[in-house]
Amino acid sequence: MNAVPEPLPTGGLAGTPHTRVGAPILRITALRKSYGTHEVLRGIDLDVARGEVLAIIGKSGSGKSTLLRCINGLEVFQHGSLIVDGKHLLYDNAKAMRELRQGVGMIFQNFNLFPHLSVGRNVMLAPHLVKKRGGPENEARARQLLARVGLAEKFDAMPDKLSGGQQQRVAIARALAMDPAIMLCDEITSALDPELVGEVLRVVESLAEEGMTLLMVTHEMNFARKVADRVIFMHQGLVHEIGPPAEVFGAPKTPELRQFLSSLHD
């Protein structure tokens, strides 16, 4: 069973490892997905170790966001299997689906905060409903997480009163409140004004440092190079190249990756 991690004295956020060290926290095997006749993912195999930070790069339409969204079941795939923290992804079992999703946090490009709830309630809602975390404990945890992303004083603010960068940081706190073992970041800085990108990336970087398993689809190549343990280059629905950032960015093996990287500098 999933151990609920105690908040660490340092304000640590990542779950304590409870499976044997080295066992992949995410295992994707022969995953295929198509929309109608168009195959978007054409056989993905991927193991992610606990605490690993993966950056997924590639052209739009290469399937990188779709892959990310398959991991917590927002997209349905037709073939292959996906195991998160020992739990199989089963679409037709709503209960198993919810259990799996408790271990997988997701942050979206457009923040998707709940506009009718205050910042504090945005963070507290899911732990209250799903984890039955009680009032004072829940509020203390929410305040701690908001302080963690630098928004302690915004507990009672409504989301539409915040900047994009602040909204995205609330979204991160909201995802963290469920104590996920994996965090999925889907182009989380793409909708932000350039001057607000840094504050969000700094929070993500600190998560990585604290040992959170991170999978991020990103266009921030410098950030990927700096933070990621491995970089995945996706091309036409396949993992085209995978390796440490130095290798992927420094010595791309395939012409497709070389072309993609050079297109970024135009």
Place this chain on the structure above:
Amino acid sequence: MPEFTLWDIVRNLLLAARWTVALSLIAFLGGTIVGLGLLLLRLSGRRVLERGVGAFVQLFQGTPLLMQLFLLYFGLAMVGVNTSAWLAACVALTLYASAYLTEIWRGCVAAIPRGQWEASASLALSFGQQFRHIILPQALRIAVAPTVGFLVQVVKGTALASVIGFVELTKAGGMIANVTYEPMLTYACVAAMYFALCFPISLYARVLERKLA
């Protein structure tokens, strides 16, 4: 031959208007409850249920309310169910209102960005929790104005219950006109009363629309 004053006419119409109000409220409340149930079925993600609700809505939106009343009143009698005009009118108007309300609300739910469903699903909320805590509060804001506006249609729709012999405002108007030989005056009073019922409602709907927009 007895003389009728204007007050006699108005007084009797007012008495009958109570039934128009009662029928409207029952149809509206019944329609709300049934409509909400249909909405949930429609959002359930099960193809069969969605199709069924869609067919129900099409059936009730695509046939005159008058026919629905006839079919319910006479049809139920034919299969041996003993209905009163009151019951038949309540049932028919409830179904009619539910078909329209569920469609109005479906539009309001569809207006909520997909990201709200996705974010709440990612936080492991169940369908019921998503609907109750995320979608409904937001959809409600959009839905209030058109829903109150539809209440006007229900009030006017109750007039058709007169054809199956239910004595509400319109039926009473017809009876009074026959007795007093004053059809113009009587029906003018009837129309004025419908207007007095409906105008404040549509005014309120417009206020809500401005306030919640």
